[in-house]
Amino acid sequence: MSADTGWPAGTARQVLITTDSTMAEAARQAARLPGPTWICALEQTAARGRRGRAWAMPPGNFAASLVLRPDGPPGQAALRSFVAALALRDACVAATGRPGAFTLKWPNDVLLNGGKLAGILLESMGQGGRVDHLIIGIGVNLAAAPDPATLEPGAVPPVSLAGETGVTVTPEAFLDLLAPAYDARERQFTTLGFAPIRTAWLAHAARLGDTVTARTARDETTGIFRDVDMEGHLVLETPKGPTRIAAADIFF
Template sequence: MNKRTERLVQVIELLADGEFHSGEAIGAVTGVTRASVNQDIKAIQALGLDVFKVVGKGYRLAMPIELLDVDDILKEFAQRGQKPLKLHVERIVSSTNDVLRSYLKQGPLEAGETLVAEAQTDGRGRRGKRWYSPYASSLYLSMYWPLEQGMAAAMGLSIVAGYAVADAARQLGIADVRLKWPNDVLVKGKKLSGILIELEGQAVDNAHAIIGIGVNINLPTMVEEYVDQPWTDLQTELGQRVPRNLWVATLLATLSDALEEFKQQGLSPFVQRWLAYDNLHDRAVTLLMGQTTIHGYAKGIAEDGALLVEVEGEVKRYHAGEVSLRYDAN
């Protein structure tokens, strides 16, 4: 982080308690003038945090925020009987996938090594779409996973990750969570989470997967300016505040278990589990392949993670890299 970003993080950590802090007090901590504090507050608001000012009292957040904490997350993670996990927590990054990839270039990473961040300035989803990433409002997570048999071993990895997110949400109390092939987690037809798997390495030799996951926890209303599809978040669905560190630990435990099972048994154990969450099963879908449009009915997923679609009485397979999927959201 540059010095300006470090200062913004310092101010956010000061305001996290939800109490008033005067411009003078903030300036004394950060070493800048009150005019600079005012500019910093505007930059913090642009990150998605609701900061307001009251004359004579100073600045405060509309609500206190629970910042991500390595020790708290790992304590909860260990209580779930998990093996030790190497975890990095950052405040502001370009994207968690990019930063974890930079770690990989510096030297070997441990299987399951994970980076979580409070905000991303350049987050992205599938097909390069921007993933709006406000501060302390969502989970931005990337996990490293080695592929010792090459990239072929990555077939179905997004299926496993999607199942893990859905199952973790169910554990939290969201009963009607659904999966939309290949990488969306929905509640009542609204997007809760997205997954981006990025691969590096050789097709038949050692390769690496970076599993990027974004989960909406408590999005600010300003998100409507940036998101062009129906969305929801954990707090809305549960009707109460979500302990962010507890949620991260729950998801990490579920994802770690799923990946270990995938490593040992492949995708087959997850095919039927996917059906329990499948938002498309037996629904009319439209597949776009370049200039070609295909209409059919979704019939679950194959043993390699491909989407099964009945087209004119014949069930065919389609892979995520080949098609763009449309369906009736109602």
């Protein structure tokens, strides 16, 4: 299986047999990379997700990090989590032909039939309020889902692409779908701004209009999921009025 649009011009590609984590490998290489680069690994020995959590990676699953040199302030760079989520959904639809099966969970997960299929992690490098490099890490349960017992209570149960759809895709073939999908969404973002990305993301948002709980290390807020604003914040309707949340874990 390969992408219809082909590999994006000007973007480099590395496929490693094994590494500690593609995020760590990307950070080590970032300063000397001449342009956008995908670093994919068939095995990770120390993968991690958001908030430093361990990320389980059974054999055959997808792990890759994209290194970019973005223009603009850190807040704009952070909006690429939505760009990546849309591109990841595009790639999943291209792999399966099932657009109705995939939804997006704020801030950076892709769901398949309501279960967690994939996660996205952003890390930036820079100084003086400037982002020199942005690393977008993506993990997808292509072949197998991790043990639900490893998750915190209330988390969305994990699923795999093969288990839910019967479609088998190798990590290399999935990268051939994801890279052009991301390139297209990145061009849309840099040309037209966040507005069309936000509109497209909301069109596929999981539990929009439903009651959800946003939980941080300090507190939690429960309300009706109404919107995502132009800064990428979650907007919940609560008894105290609209509440905007910059970062949290969402529980349904």
